[in-house]
Amino acid sequence: MLFLSATYPGPPETAVSGTHRRMRVLLDACSRLNRSLHIAFLIRPDQDQPILEPDRLADDLRTYWGVSATCHIIELEGRENPHDDAGSALRVLFEPLDVREDRFYSSFVQADAIGAIRTLLNTIGPGLLFVHRLAAILPVLEIAAGELPSAVVFDLDDVEHKARYRALRELGFYLSKIIDYARVLGLARAEAAGSRLADASLVCSVQDKRYLDRLRRYGRIDVLPNTVRIPDLRDSDREGHSRHRALFIGDLRYEPNAVAVDLLCRSIWPTVRARCPRAELVIVGRHPPGRVMPSDLPGIVFAGFVDDLDEVYASCNVVCCPITFGGGTRIKLCEAAAYGKAIVSTEIGAEGLDFTDGTNIVIQDDLDEFAHAVADLFE
Structure with a gap:
């Protein structure tokens, strides 16, 4: 099994955000299902955490998360400005509809990322590819279906286009806002394409499932709720x-x-x-x-x-x-x-x-x- 993510868990002992905690649950389940688990992390050039060597990262994941796996690091090349080669004003207007031209997401569809994932798939030969979040599905979409494992699962824990739309509503008016709204459509198109590629896509809530099902452009959607540890409350609540x-x-x-x-x-x-x-x-x-x-x-x-x-x-x-x-x-x-x-x-x-x-x-x-x-x- 290959688990592919653009969310780096470093250092694992302090990686406790909501995204990291969901990823930890997913990795725990994957490691229990498959003893030959491989994890590949896509690392952007602006990653703000120190990048551990793969063997050291695997040791830390085993120590702090209880996950046994072989780790791989795929360092991405940056793209200074995805619009530098725009040939016309018309192209600039339509580029926001393609998430691959987004300043953040463009790094994940560069040839180095696609080639590294293709090499891992050929080397490992996994029976299942588990893709964690939207950024990680983008390079997979560039790989021919015949080169992918027989089963693909896509974790869409945040419906990114809905989150981006809500963020824009919080902001006041500015001249380029219409382009930012177009980027929302680009995110939705990419999510839908990833969902159709996958055999199953996972969301956090029944509400998100109903929302995506209504859009009729997504593939099979299943609900995997977020979970937490139930603490021992015998002494913790008195103070x-x-x-x-x-x-x-x-x-x-x-x-x-x-x-x-x-x-x-x-x-x-x-x-x-x-x-x-x-x-x-x-x-x-x-x-x-x-x-x-x-x-x-x-x-x-x-x-x-x-x-x-x-x-x-x-x-x-x-x-x-x-x-x-x-x-x-x-x-x-x-x-x-x-x-x-x-x-x-x-x-x-x-x-x-x-x-x-x-x-x-x-x-x-x-x-x-x-x-x-x-x-x-x-x-």
Whole structure:
């Protein structure tokens, strides 16, 4: 079996984003099904994590993720500007419809990437190719069907075109926005092509499956929900009940999380503090260097990356998720429920999860009502 991904898990001991956690579950399942698992990672030139040697990466995946596999690294060549060779204004207008011309995705369809994957397929001879996310399916689409394994599975954990569309709606008007909307169509075309190539495509929720089925351009869609570890709650929850402390967990290098934190700190938390003056907000997760965080506001702690989530959850009694755009499902909410915490979320934040508003979650899109819901739970 060959598992192909453009999401590098490095270093594995601290790769805990939602995407990494889903990939870990998938790799665990693949390694249990097939003892000769091979994993190939497509690495863009702008990768911001140090790239380990394949043998070292395999050792770390075995140590920290419990996954036994042979690892392969495919380093991609950059493409400075995919529009440099545009022959006409008409071509420039239509290029956004082809995701292969996108500044981010163009690296994955260069000849070196396609050739390296073809070589791996010929060398390993896998019976199944598992493709993780949209970027990794793009070079596979350039390989003749006769050169591919008899079975192909495509994990479409984020419906990328829907996530991009929502992100554009959050932005104001600008002159090139119509081209960015055309790129949404390009993403949808690529997703549909990957889905038709695969024998099965996996999404996170029934809601995403219904959405793609309605479009009638995708192949077979199956639901594989995100999962989390169920913690031992016997001693972990005692401290939290005595505190007015809320929690947000998320990698702030991911734009939906960064925007949510900004809303939480600047628009929601002042109202919470007006009602509960001693309330605290703890924000856990990496944030990009150079990005200014509102850390000077009273009652807010930016904890960065933490090793022990059990301790973090034990000290908090409300989890906040004011996500306003993005795709997939929020593993952070599955985890909060597993820890038995009260949750306040936007509708998009809770999208695709089997929660019932007013029973095991409070859903509020109005920021002022969101703040009062948090304060109500504290009181």
